[in-house]
Amino acid sequence: MPRFAANLTMMYNEHTFLERFAAAARDGFKAVEFLFPYDFRAGELKSRLDASGLTQALFNAPPGDWAGGERGLAALPGREDEFRRSIDTALGYARELGNRKLHVMAGIAPKGQPREKLRDIYLKNLAYAAQTAQAGQITIVIEPINTRDMPGYFLNRQDDAQAICAEVGAPNLKVQFDCYHCQIVEGDLATKLKRDMAGIGHIQIAGVPERHEPDIGELNYPYLFDLIDSLGYDGYIGCEYRPRAATSAGLGWLRPYLDAAR
Structure with a gap:
């Protein structure tokens, strides 16, 4: 049975950020993810998680100057010291939030x-x-991102991401498989999920091409959810989409899974 995490950066924008935790819990989510926690104290976020009975599934390491257009540091020359400090900052948040998966953006x-x-x-x-994350039993994930949404991003393909993880050889380095990005760049999602599942650390979803709810567009998500289950994936599936209108009103696609879980 798939387990879903609400992405609080994209969903529930009708609420302030700190109010989104409770809103997600009211709709039946048991976990959340978001891009960045660094505008808030870790303790403040932890209290919101605990009050709503939520698990923190994933967030991103600091990306550099996001407002200035930077989208990660990991592949940028001359930024190695800043990158290491960013990992230290992210792992401090992860430990306090109980988060076991950290997305590191290439740039x-x-x-x-x-x-x-x-x-x-x-x-x-x-x-x-x-190596730094291993002591805390935290998995680092890297995500191929499509160049339509993020022109010039260093990592775009699933096979390249899997090859990089294999070359590094760390047991806690895996790929974040975003169905939306993969469909835009490559397609053939089912074959890639079957081929790569052992190396996939996190999965995300959105409708293609508009990035709305996963009940419209090019992808047959009920089929993909059944496939992901059959392949033994037991992590959360992050709902990284932009709701067409109010978030709660667009969750009809989710309710059959919540009912089945009960």
Whole structure:
């Protein structure tokens, strides 16, 4: 039976951020994820999780200057010290929130830099992150992201992400399989899920192409949920989509799964 986590960055925007935890719990979610926690004290977020009986499923390490267009640090030359500090910050939050999965973003590839140089930096930084996270039993995940939504992002394909994880060789480094991004870049999701499930650490969903609820668009999510179950995935599936209107009103797709879980 699939287990779903509400993405509080994209969902429940009709509420202030701290109010979104309770709203998600009222709708039946048992877990949440979001992009970044760093505008709030970890203790404040933990109190919201506990008050609503929620598990923190995932968040991202600091991405650099997000407002300035940066989308991660891990593949950027000359930013290694900043990257290591960002991992230390993220792991401090993860420990307090009880979060076991941390998404590390690669970043926008700088123009004029050889890809092999960036890849070497990326692998070394990921090795550091995985080694540092291992003592806390935290899994580092990397996510291929489509270049329509994030032009120039360093990592775009599932096979490349799996190869990078294999080359680093850390048992707690895995791939974040976002169905939305994968469909836009590659398609053939079922085959890739079957091929790569052993190396997948987190799954996310959204309708394609508009990134709305997973009940509209190109993907047959009921089929994919059954497949994911059959492949033995027991983590949360992150609902990283933009609701068409009010979040709660658009959760008809979720209710059959909540009813079955009861």
